[in-house]
Amino acid sequence: MAAIDMGSAPAATREPTLDRSVTLWQVTLYGLGSMLGAGIYGLVGQAAKDLGSAIWIGFLVSMVAAMLTGLSYANIVSRYPKAGGAAYVTQRAYGAPLLSYVVGLTVVCSGLTSIATQSNVVAQGLQQLFGGSFLPTWVLALGFLLLVAAVLLRGIKESMWANVVCTIVEAGGLILVVLVGFSYWGTNSLLEFPPQEGGDSGAAGLALLVMQGAVLTFFSFIGFEDMLNVSEEVKNPSRNMPLAIVFAMLAATIIYMAIAITAVSVMHWSELAGSEGLALVAVVEKAAPWLPPALFTAISIFAVSNTALVNWIMGSRLLYGMSKQGLMPAALGRVHPTRRTPHVAILALLVVVAALAMVGDIKELASATVLLLLSVFTVVNVALVVLKRRPSERTGEFEVPVFVPMLGAAVCAALILVRLGQGSWTAPVIAIGLLLAIAALYFITGAGRDQARLRRFIEQDEAMSGS
Secondary structure (H helix, E strand, O other): OOOOOOOOOOOOOOOOOOOOOEOHHHHHHHHHHHHOOOHHHHHHHHHHHHHOOOHHHHHHHHHHHHHHHHHHHHHHHHHOOOOOOHHHHHHHHHOOHHHHHHHHHHHHHHHHHHHHHHHHHHHHHHHHHOOOOOOOHHHHHHHHHHHHHHHHHHOHHHHHHHHHHHHHHHHHHHHHHHHHHHHHOOOOOOOOOOOOHHHOOOHHHHHHHHHHHHHHHHHHHOOHHHHHHHHHHEOOHHHHHHHHHHHHHHHHHHHHHHHHHHHHHHOOHHHHHHOOOOHHHHHHHHHOOOOOOHHHHHHHHHHHHHHHHHHHHHHHHHHHHHHHOOOOOHHHHOOOOOOOOOHHHHHHHHHHHHHHHHHOOOHHHHHHHHHHHHHHHHHHHHHHHHHHOOOOOOOOOOOOOOHHHHHHHHHHHHHHHHHHOOOOOHHHHHHHHHHHHHHHHHHHHOOOOOHHHHHHHHHHHHHHHOO
């Protein structure tokens, strides 16, 4: 098993393991690349509608809210550096295979919808970049998926280097926006809020405004949860994984706040709020009209490609980890003897995402999985509280006070309520339907019935840690 040191086992019974070769800076860029994305180019305009020129405050508040759950994940991975991630800690805390199965597949589903969506975005970006529909969108999307699958099958080293390149490009694009607009800093107020209904400009009204904006910007930090699932391939994960999560979230915050200040300095917030499409592109067109428009199309292709890459890595490792727990078929836990990748899990996801990509518009499904991710965050935060209160559980190199996961769970639960109160009920209905479908699949496939296998997995893990 990949979670077990097989060094002393006879050669005949030794199973190939995942390749523990990922360094601290690589996994930090993996997390940063998962958080950054092309979405920030349009998010600034949307946030300006709620927060005016004080967008930077929204990013700061949402970072604090997201960091609570991020710190919980850092604590968890320091204790249990497992590819199963959220599913593993859920099972360990609650001992409920059905809940662990639902949590695991919910996270996988969020990744699948993202990959399928991004494949179509890449296809459309390529058509735009090369001027016309030289190939049908579905052909380009499928070709993109095959290319990403080939990189993943090649190995974790190659996958991480591809992520490094994409992350540097997408972060570089955002830094470029800051550089061309830096000379405008100080030209506009950074504390100008939009008019409020009823003319309430008091502290309470402004606080409510900031919280509404923070709900929107909170989702720009989603991605840190993907990092848990590569922990079995990271060197010294108990130390490096918590550091990587914190470093990635702080780096994303600095970039986001610099972008926000630049955007409202170059353009008045009312112009940003009224801009259509990619608001940051409008900022650059004003600050540096000499830059070719195709540049940001190319950067966005790298950004969405990276999102697909990191989500596919996450999904394949999560299926691998759940297989080791006995929650998925044993075949999904196989590791290629030479490439040391979970090749069966990677190929299984290829079939699913290719089918989803052919469907086309799955925006409502993607919105539903984001809502479900908040539910997963709530469950995982509470799981850490349970494990912290259990005397027999080991501690990690990175520990947070118990009030951190408590607050994290409360914030995520509040965001669910806020999300439910906004817009249509289509996404919540789809989310409930998806949960029921996952639960039905659990009973149909008989997942989790091999409890002896699950107990052996946890016992071997505890033996390794000296518990």
